[in-house]
Amino acid sequence: MLNIPEEIKALYRRSNSIEETVRKVNLRFYDGTIDLLYPGDDVWPADDLFPVDDTPILLIGPDRINFESFTLTQAICDAPSLSFGSCCAARVEIIVADVTMDVTGKEFALSVEIGGYEMMLGIYKVNSFERQADHRLRKIVAYDRMLNFDVDVSGWYRGLTFPMTLKQYRDSLCEFIGIRQRDITLPLDDMEVTRSIDPSKLSGRDAMKAICEINGCFGQIDITGKFKYVFLGSSGLFPSEELHPADDLFPSQLEGETLSHYNPSGTTYEDFLTYGIDKVQIRQEEGDVGASYGAGTNAYTIQGNFLVYGKSAADLLNIAITVHDQISGKVYRPCKIVTQALPWVEPGDGIICYTSDDVIETYCLKRTIKGIQAMMDTFEAAGTRERKESFGIPTQIIQLEGKTAIIKKSVEEVSVRVTDLKEYTEAQFVITADQILQEVTRATIAEAAIRVRADEIGLSVKNLKDYTEGQFKVTAEQILAKVSKGDISAEISVESGGVNIQGNRFSWTSDFSSMTSDGKLTCINVNAINGSFSGNLASETFYANGSAVGFGDYYVSADGTNLLRSNNGWFRVNSQGAPDGSPGGDYSSLYIGGQGYRGVTIDGLGNIEGGDVKCNDVYANKCQLAHGSSRLWGLGETIDWFWDQFQELRGRVDNS
Numbered sequence: 001m002l003n004i005p006e007e008i009k010a011l012y013r014r015s016n017s018i019e020e021t022v023r024k025v026n027l028r029f030y031d032g033t034i035d036l037l038y039p040g041d042d043v044w045p046a047d048d049l050f051p052v053d054d055t056p057i058l059l060i061g062p063d064r065i066n067f068e069s070f071t072l073t074q075a076i077c078d079a080p081s082l083s084f085g086s087c088c089a090a091r092v093e094i095i096v097a098d099v100t101m102d103v104t105g106k107e108f109a110l111s112v113e114i115g116g117y118e119m120m121l122g123i124y125k126v127n128s129f130e131r132q133a134d135h136r137l138r139k140i141v142a143y144d145r146m147l148n149f150d151v152d153v154s155g156w157y158r159g160l161t162f163p164m165t166l167k168q169y170r171d172s173l174c175e176f177i178g179i180r181q182r183d184i185t186l187p188l189d190d191m192e193v194t195r196s197i198d199p200s201k202l203s204g205r206d207a208m209k210a211i212c213e214i215n216g217c218f219g220q221i222d223i224t225g226k227f228k229y230v231f232l233g234s235s236g237l238f239p240s241e242e243l244h245p246a247d248d249l250f251p252s253q254l255e256g257e258t259l260s261h262y263n264p265s266g267t268t269y270e271d272f273l274t275y276g277i278d279k280v281q282i283r284q285e286e287g288d289v290g291a292s293y294g295a296g297t298n299a300y301t302i303q304g305n306f307l308v309y310g311k312s313a314a315d316l317l318n319i320a321i322t323v324h325d326q327i328s329g330k331v332y333r334p335c336k337i338v339t340q341a342l343p344w345v346e347p348g349d350g351i352i353c354y355t356s357d358d359v360i361e362t363y364c365l366k367r368t369i370k371g372i373q374a375m376m377d378t379f380e381a382a383g384t385r386e387r388k389e390s391f392g393i394p395t396q397i398i399q400l401e402g403k404t405a406i407i408k409k410s411v412e413e414v415s416v417r418v419t420d421l422k423e424y425t426e427a428q429f430v431i432t433a434d435q436i437l438q439e440v441t442r443a444t445i446a447e448a449a450i451r452v453r454a455d456e457i458g459l460s461v462k463n464l465k466d467y468t469e470g471q472f473k474v475t476a477e478q479i480l481a482k483v484s485k486g487d488i489s490a491e492i493s494v495e496s497g498g499v500n501i502q503g504n505r506f507s508w509t510s511d512f513s514s515m516t517s518d519g520k521l522t523c524i525n526v527n528a529i530n531g532s533f534s535g536n537l538a539s540e541t542f543y544a545n546g547s548a549v550g551f552g553d554y555y556v557s558a559d560g561t562n563l564l565r566s567n568n569g570w571f572r573v574n575s576q577g578a579p580d581g582s583p584g585g586d587y588s589s590l591y592i593g594g595q596g597y598r599g600v601t602i603d604g605l606g607n608i609e610g611g612d613v614k615c616n617d618v619y620a621n622k623c624q625l626a627h628g629s630s631r632l633w634g635l636g637e638t639i640d641w642f643w644d645q646f647q648e649l650r651g652r653v654d655n656s
Contacts, residue, residue, distance in 0.1 A: 001257065023112055028109045072091070074347050076219075085214075089147050119343060122144055150203060170208075213305055277299070283301065291320050339376070416429045447460075
């Protein structure tokens with residue numbers, strides 16, 4: 001509440017029937033930013049102190065203001081119920097005459113004068129300057145410096161060096177916006193602020209709302225153009241609506257303006273008092289467990305405030321306690337009271353109004369001044385008996401660091417979700433009428449999920465970095481296991497009709513058999529008692545057992561006979577066996593034959609000197625040599641015969 005002399009207040013309460021009570025509204029436009037010298041409300045400036053530049057570029061006085069066209073609207077909260085953190089801009093609307101200068105975008109100092117005392121009503125910037133039907137007239141619509149916060153400050157936020165205290169954070173924000181603050185120590189000024197979001201766009205007003213909300217206050221621009229933090233004062237002590245206190249039993253604790261007069265026709269109020277806030281809950285989003293303080297049921301919920309993202313449970317509890325201390329127990333009567341203009345009353349002040357049969361104790365959450373000579377004030381305080389959910393700052397921003405534990409309960413779903421945005425992890429458990437889902441995700445890296453349905457159980461694991469996925473699914477008809485990487489996959493399906501394996505590569509490894517992905521097959525069956533080989537392996541063109549291996553048209557022994565032969569017997573190689581191929585002996589031979597012929601045999605005798613090559617033709621006349629013998633000759637015998645014949649011929653030559 002502004003501190004002005006009581007005699008001046010008395011003039012405002014009187015009618016303007018005498019010259020002393022005539023009101024004059026002035027708009028002083030200056031070239032540049034207006035800067036007032038006085039430090040606060042309790043030291044009112046003398047005429048030679050404000051503004052610094054006492055020569056305005058334009059002065060619009062009473063002679064150029066159209067009748068009662070003046071309207072000033074101020075508020076700390078214009079929501080249906082208390083919403084802490086609100087930062088409302090004050091609005092001025094007035095119609096002026098014969099102003100040829102375009103004042104769009106220019107600042108002006110607004111004041112009202114009565115009885116020779118000029119009172120500042122604030123500094124405003126023209127938002128629109130519109131010509132009216134009467135071309136001499138123009139309507140000015142202007143707002144205070146709260147609109148300066150309506151800029152994107154995401155670049156400022158990304159450029160901050162974290163961590164820092166909340167005091168450093170708010171000082172930096174106001175310096176960036178170009179708005180000075182009232183000197184004050186906020187309850188959470190020492191709280192550590194970390195980089196908790198990665199915003200592509202962030203409104204400066206939303207950033208300031210977040211500061212005010214967790215301190216249990218409101219933001220407002222004062223009459224000097226500075227930003228100030230507004231806290232609601234203590235409220236009255238009402239034990240109940242049915243047992244209203246007498247003044248001598250429960251003296252009012254509300255500090256504020258007592259109204260001596262009011263307009264009954266324009267005044268309305270509820271029959272109930274709002275229940276005081278008795279619990280504070282802080283959460284990141286709906287369903288988040290967060291932290292709460294207070295044992296009551298009329299809870300105030302702070303949701304989506306990025307300044308508390310990533311805070312530990314202990315930190316959130318301390319913040320909840322601090323907020324609770326600031327906002328709890330604020331009992332008031334929702335109302336709308338019309339009375340004479342009281343410009344020294346500010347939004348946030350207490351209002352006490354005695355009616356013919358009741359007393360209204362409330363807060364000035366919003367006020368509207370209308371008119372000039374017939375200047376009237378309307379004080380409003382909206383509210384409900386019990387609080388409805390308050391969702392904090394209604395802004396979507398990308399979170400960088402946050403921890404949540406969210407429980408949702410509805411007729412369709414019961415779910416639990418735990419998130420750590422700093423570590424990029426999330427786990428959730430969801431139960432619906434037709435499914436139970438468990439899922440764990442590490443963003444951009446991995447994801448695992450289990451789904452249970454009446455007709456299916458499924459499990460999947462994904463590596464989001466390598467684009468790989470493993471799946472396992474069980475139904476009444478099938479068990480399916482599948483692993484894929486990109487377009488390449490392998491799967492095995494077990495069904496009542498068989499087992500199906502599909503894949504670009506197939507391999508296995510066991511104690512007695514294995515196959516590599518390139519097709520190398522190894523099969524061994526080892527008898528655990530004596531270590532001998534046993535077992536069988538067969539296909540249409542291949543078989544293997546403990547005594548032999550058959551592949552295609554050939555047979556290979558595996559019983560120590562060292563035999564290789566064709567199935568038709570025309571080709572045979574054996575070693576360390578008898579000439580006929582039976583086991584035993586020290587013998588090796590190569591036999592090549594054909595249909596109807598005995599073939600050719602090459603023998604090697606390991607314990608007999610030499611060896612032989614035999615032509616086993618069954619037709620004697622085909623084997624006769626020059627000496628007419630029909631005996632089957634070996635290669636050595638034939639060479640000996642040729643040598644003998646050569647010696648005999650040589651002797652004949654020598655004797656001739």
